[in-house]
Amino acid sequence: MLGLIGRRLLVLLPLLMVISFLVFSLILLIPGDPAVALAGDQPDPKRIAEIREMLGLDQPFFQRYLDWLGAVLQGDLGRSLFTDVPVLESLATRLPVTLSLAALAVVFALLLGFAVGSLAALRPGGLLDRFATVAASAGIAVPYFWVGMALVSVFSLGLTWFPAVGYTALSQDPVGWLHHLAIPAIALGLAPAAAVARQARSAMGTVLRGDYIRTARAKGLGPFHVVVKHGMKNAAVPVVTVLGTEAARLIGGTVVMEQLFALPGIGQLAYQAVFNRDFPVVQGVVMAAAVGVLLINLIVDVSYGYFNPRIRQT
């Protein structure tokens, strides 16, 4: 198992290099010049040139990339062009918020999706199965920000059970943390839950018809034990695969959700940075998100080894 993790980590290194280059090249794609933006309302060309020189924007592209990469490897992602706060520091304060939101959404998607999908698979064509199929299609089709707004208007503004906006750190107040994040996490996790439910339904359906399920029943095991122990671990591989893709996609969703719910996460940071042409911050955020996606894939890959002992040895 450790060997598997080690091999997967090694594969990540060249990938990270490629990503870093792409991330840095993003500057070329974003319209606008930060020097112009920084120079104020009535910029005179001399001032702009000064700023360009200060930021190193007058250097050739590859020179700038190598400088940046060298700094990144030493843990220096640069400073914000506007606030002068080190990018790493902003990321460090904001990452827990985004991670909390994403993790809660993933957990919600997994629990709800796997439970509904498995229950539906128990009686194919049954009432729950048909309901779940329709609900899953609807869940995938509805945009998450709309779900978020709908939930807020019902549960926050109408019933006032949940706060509409804001964030409390987990370390300060775990209950308040969950209270603030519940609605955005559910809104964000609903579509992944639907995708997971579909996959779980089909994977469980196949697994439960398997010969080893009959063996488990022939041992005298009860239905709960049969489904949870003998079914789920075997159905998990396709489900986790879908969950991994959904989790990666959900990182993008956090940007919108953090705006909508005034959560001080990196999504919000990215949003502001893009509008300010604050390149070091944009690069830092995109790099962090890319590393996040790679880590999700790593976790998914390693989980295959846990669920399927044959993978561990190859």
Next chain:
Amino acid sequence: MTETPLLEVSGLRVEFATASGMAAAVDDVSFSVAPGETVGLVGESGSGKTVTSLSIMGLLPREAGRLAGGSIVFDGTDLTRLSERRMRSLRGSAISMVFQEPMTSLNPAYTVGDQIAEAVRRHRGAGRRAAWEEAVRALDMVGIPGAARRARQYPHEFSGGMRQRVMLAIALVCKPRLLIADEPTTALDVTIQAQLLDLLAELRRELGMSMLFVTHDLGVVAEICDRVVVMYAGQVVEQAPARAVFHEPAHPYTAALLAAMPQAETEGEELAYIPGRPPALGAWPDGCRFADRCGHVAEVCASPVSLAETGEGRAARCARTSELVLGGAR
């Protein structure tokens, strides 16, 4: 037979949902298994032998199969009237089953030791460690070398024959009184087949259990069964002591099966076979179901035939059995 049977199946009827409504896959099946006895349940695919054994286990596929009549009395209790809960406590402890497909019958995600120990914990309430030790002993009992080490391995690390031994260990670890073996050797190489049959016979003796051995292979029956129940198209067509069946079958179907067994001496000859195919589920005639393929068919065969005694401990479902002289095994 004066002994009270351990298992007595009478008038069993199992229906399956087909495109044209419910059809009986098993119809009026009756037979018994005495304590310590090995009974062979013989028939072609689709004759209802697996459906019969799954009914005894209470493991008929829920969507399709339905117990429509008859009783299955095990040790004085009618299993068809038991609640699912009480049935579960018998499954794997008093009645066990091994299946045809050793390659897919074990869960690939857990070690074999875990899969054996699970049965012990379920039925004996044993702790983790005690159950594991019991599992290792069971692996040793079914002749797996290095049982303690092998218990920690996964099914994919075992060959087909070894996996079937593991299945046997799962079935036998709680020392059942009845083992149902559903074509346990069909998927295996011939040499492995013989080893496993020997092992089965030996374990049956050692544990003093009864065995219902489901097979389509009469050669296997001759090797380990005391009595034979022959099924055709969902019905029992003949039952008799194993030796009697081989020497003087009382039903033309049994005789045809015996004639179809390939023999080394008949090299060069064309292999014998039974012409035609069994009637499809739901399309069974009112009269004798074998009539279409029978070489001895007469007018009486068009009316329903019941299973009638033909001698000491023998019965056949053939209207003409008393007039026919049928050949036994060559």
